[in-house]
Amino acid sequence: xxxxxxxxxxxxxxxxxxxxxxxxxxxxxxxxxxxxxxxxxxxxxxxxxxxxxxxxxxxxxxxxxxxxxxxxxxxxxxxxxxxxxxxxxxxxxxxxxxxxxxxxxxxxxxxxxxxxxxxxxxxxxxxxxxxxxxxxxxxxxxxxxxxxxxxxxxxxxxxxxxxxxxxxxxxxxxxxxxxxxxxxxxxxxxxxxxxxxxxxxxxxxxxxxxxxxxxxxxxxxxxxxxxxxxxxxxxxxxxxxxxxxxxxxxxxxxxxxxxxxxxxxxxxxxxxxxxxx
Numbered sequence: 001x002x003x004x005x006x007x008x009x010x011x012x013x014x015x016x017x018x019x020x021x022x023x024x025x026x027x028x029x030x031x032x033x034x035x036x037x038x039x040x041x042x043x044x045x046x047x048x049x050x051x052x053x054x055x056x057x058x059x060x061x062x063x064x065x066x067x068x069x070x071x072x073x074x075x076x077x078x079x080x081x082x083x084x085x086x087x088x089x090x091x092x093x094x095x096x097x098x099x100x101x102x103x104x105x106x107x108x109x110x111x112x113x114x115x116x117x118x119x120x121x122x123x124x125x126x127x128x129x130x131x132x133x134x135x136x137x138x139x140x141x142x143x144x145x146x147x148x149x150x151x152x153x154x155x156x157x158x159x160x161x162x163x164x165x166x167x168x169x170x171x172x173x174x175x176x177x178x179x180x181x182x183x184x185x186x187x188x189x190x191x192x193x194x195x196x197x198x199x200x201x202x203x204x205x206x207x208x209x210x211x212x213x214x215x216x217x218x219x220x221x222x223x224x225x226x227x228x229x230x231x232x233x234x235x236x237x238x239x240x241x242x243x244x245x246x247x248x249x250x251x252x253x254x255x256x257x258x259x260x261x262x263x264x265x266x267x268x269x270x271x272x273x274x275x276x277x
Contacts, residue, residue, distance in 0.1 A: 002116050003084060005080070005113060006076050006112075007113050008112055009112075014115075018113065022099040023098065024100055029153030032151060032152060033092060034052065035150075035248060036049045036077075036247060037119075038090070038122070040087060043074060045247065046074060052150070052210065056149040059149065061108060062097070063108040064110060084116055089118055092116075092117075093112065096111050097110070124271070126253065126275075127252050129255070131170035131252055132168075132255065133172060133254050133256065135173045140177045141156055141174050141183070147202075147205035148206070148208040150207060157186070160174055171184045173189060176206075180204060180230050180233075181200060181204075181231040181236050182200060183200070183206040187245055187252070188244065189231070189242070190212075190245060192242070192243075193240055194240070195225065196226070197226040197266075198228075198231060204230060209247070211246055212245055215270075218274055219274070222274060237258065237259075240266075241263055241266055243267045253268075
């Protein structure tokens with residue numbers, strides 16, 4: 001556990017109370033967060049993470065002070081990891097609006113909490129045992145203009161994660177309002193059928209994942225066929241392989257979804273060519 005966090009540019013003990021009952025982030029989930037891998041003293045894919053964060057802040061109509069920049073946030077992350085004596089860490093940047101009711105917000109200036117948790121090994125490793133998964137049916141992810149953001153309003157994913165624990169799965173797939181596969185609790189979804197790699201387009205409501213973006217840009221250069229295409233439950237259950245992606249774990253392959261069984265032959269090749277080093 002880390003000893004310190006950063007709140008609005010200042011160090012605090014990790015257990016310091018920081019916000020009150022009137023905070024809009026607490027009341028309404030009014031804000032965004034970003035999870036970044038800090039590996040061997042360096043933020044990984046930092047430009048894309050900050051691009052997503054600041055695009056989301058603009059979409060949510062925050063008013064940013066001059067010093068609230070990607071470079072300044074990166075400096076604070078570096079300082080925090082140094083203070084916590086971490087070379088490898090999982091970083092969470094949480095940005096939220098301050099106090100106020102639904103119609104009477106005090107201001108639109110961002111508040112920011114930066115936390116870090118140590119990682120024993122910052123390299124990517126493909127899981128030896130495939131993930132046990134299922135499809136979570138009790139929530140439907142919207143496909144509106146806010147769907148691709150990593151919003152603090154994370155209820156579909158938190159409830160899906162609770163369901164995963166009850167079912168003793170490793171993860172669960174979420175559906176969008178059209179009843180199609182959107183993403184997983186903490187990951188984007190890729191499936192493979194007849195050696196073609198598919199992932200849902202952003203219009204389907206999935207999070208605009210940084211590792212998803214990395215794979216879409218790099219897979220064709222390594223000779224893999226990849227397409228953005230809607231994925232139905234039938235498609236998923238009939239796939240040859242399925243894998244999940246996020247910035248911390250990279251790629252994790254799925255062995256089962258309900259009664260469907262998957263291999264990991266092409267997934268292993270993808271990992272070896274793009275993430276192993």
